[in-house]
Amino acid sequence: MISQKAKYALRALLALAEMESDSISAGELAKGERIPRKFLEQILMELKRDGLIQSRRGVNGGYFLQRPADTITFGQVLRLFDGPIAPLPCLSRVAYRRCADCKDEGACRVRRVFAHVANSARAVLDQTTLADAIADPDSVDRISGLSINAS
Amino acid sequence: MISQKAKYALRALLALAEMESDSISAGELAKGERIPRKFLEQILMELKRDGLIQSRRGVNGGYFLQRPADTITFGQVLRLFDGPIAPLPCLSRVAYRRCADCKDEGACRVRRVFAHVANSARAVLDQTTLADAIADPDSVDRISGLSINAS
DNA sequence: ACATAGCCTACCAAACGAGTAGGCTATTAA
DNA sequence: TTAATAGCCTACTCGTTTGGTAGGCTATGT
Numbered sequence: 513m514i515s516q517k518a519k520y521a522l523r524a525l526l527a528l529a530e531m532e533s534d535s536i537s538a539g540e541l542a543k544g545e546r547i548p549r550k551f552l553e554q555i556l557m558e559l560k561r562d563g564l565i566q567s568r569r570g571v572n573g574g575y576f577l578q579r580p581a582d583t584i585t586f587g588q589v590l591r592l593f594d595g596p597i598a599p600l601p602c603l604s605r606v607a608y609r610r611c612a613d614c615k616d617e618g619a620c621r622v623r624r625v626f627a628h629v630a631n632s633a634r635a636v637l638d639q640t641t642l643a644d645a646i647a648d649p650d651s652v653d654r655i656s657g658l659s660i661n662a663s
Numbered sequence: 664m665i666s667q668k669a670k671y672a673l674r675a676l677l678a679l680a681e682m683e684s685d686s687i688s689a690g691e692l693a694k695g696e697r698i699p700r701k702f703l704e705q706i707l708m709e710l711k712r713d714g715l716i717q718s719r720r721g722v723n724g725g726y727f728l729q730r731p732a733d734t735i736t737f738g739q740v741l742r743l744f745d746g747p748i749a750p751l752p753c754l755s756r757v758a759y760r761r762c763a764d765c766k767d768e769g770a771c772r773v774r775r776v777f778a779h780v781a782n783s784a785r786a787v788l789d790q791t792t793l794a795d796a797i798a799d800p801d802s803v804d805r806i807s808g809l810s811i812n813a814s
Numbered sequence: 815a816c817a818t819a820g821c822c823t824a825c826c827a828a829a830c831g832a833g834t835a836g837g838c839t840a841t842t843a844a
Numbered sequence: 845t846t847a848a849t850a851g852c853c854t855a856c857t858c859g860t861t862t863g864g865t866a867g868g869c870t871a872t873g874t
């Protein structure tokens with residue numbers, strides 16, 4: 513399960529990517545996306561620190577994307593809020609950590625199986641951008657070639 | 664990240680699936696797999712309650728698989744210990760829950776993207792059995808067709 | 815009858831998740 | 845020039861989950 517925070521962040525970014533005006537305030541965003549206001553503020557701060565969005569202060573201030581929507585992937589956002597995508601520390605490329613109790617990583621069968629899970633998750637998340645998610649709904653389905661109702 | 668508990672459970676099951684003798688005690692298992700003994704006991708209890716393993720009490724007692732290793736999937740074990748595999752409650756087939764703050768589930772772009780992640784994770788986890796993981800290391804790689812070093 | 819080993823419940827400390835609260839500062843319209 | 849707006853920043857809270865420990869009870873084989 514991804515955290516509520518990451519979900520909010522993605523929704524906020526999608527809203528920013530879609531807006532017509534040049535910026536939107538935290539308050540409006542919160543109302544429009546049904547995100548607790550103060551919580552959203554913190555999320556926006558993190559997004560800003562990470563260089564994904566920018567802000568303007570004072571009256572008529574607000575937030576807007578810093579980079580084009582087709583350069584921001586779901587994977588980046590998820591890693592920022594929820595940490596590594598890998599299901600095991602020893603499978604993370606960003607934050608590799610040996611499993612403390614593992615005797616032989618190369619021979620670990622659990623690791624071997626989850627490597628596939630990690631790879632396919634990354635294949636989707638690092639390839640799907642905000643722009644993909646906003647565009648024609650089916651375009652995102654085409655990325656992985658899997659139907660939403662499969663399995 | 665999967666929980667330590669689920670990881671231990673999988674390792675224990677793999678050990679049970681591989682053993683030559685007819686049963687193995689919690690103590691031996693704990694030592695062999697480097698799992699805290701008392702913690703392992705609880706895990707084994709859960710596995711038993713769920714019908715995956717059986718036990719014999721008293722001297723020379725121990726645990727053994729209840730069903731053949733090729734009928735126990737990683738998905739079953741993971742769901743037992745960590746709950747739904749789905750990254751969003753609204754994508755779980757086992758424990759569906761609407762996202763409280765979602766306006767229109769059908770139109771949710773976040774959901775749409777993560778549906779692919781969920782599907783590919785399930786494709787691996789519900790198809791890979793203990794037997795697969797034990798057999799020739801490459802057989803498990805063939806299941807998904809992805810190389811371990813891909814992406 | 816005693817050692818072995820499973821069964822069961824309770825407890826615990828630390829970390830995490832999902833917020834709330836409150837004040838400070840920059841900007842701009844009146 | 846002074847409000848009002850809206851972003852910036854830190855701290856705190858509170859319930860839940862994680863990763864165990866602890867301790868005793870009960871069945872079984874020698």
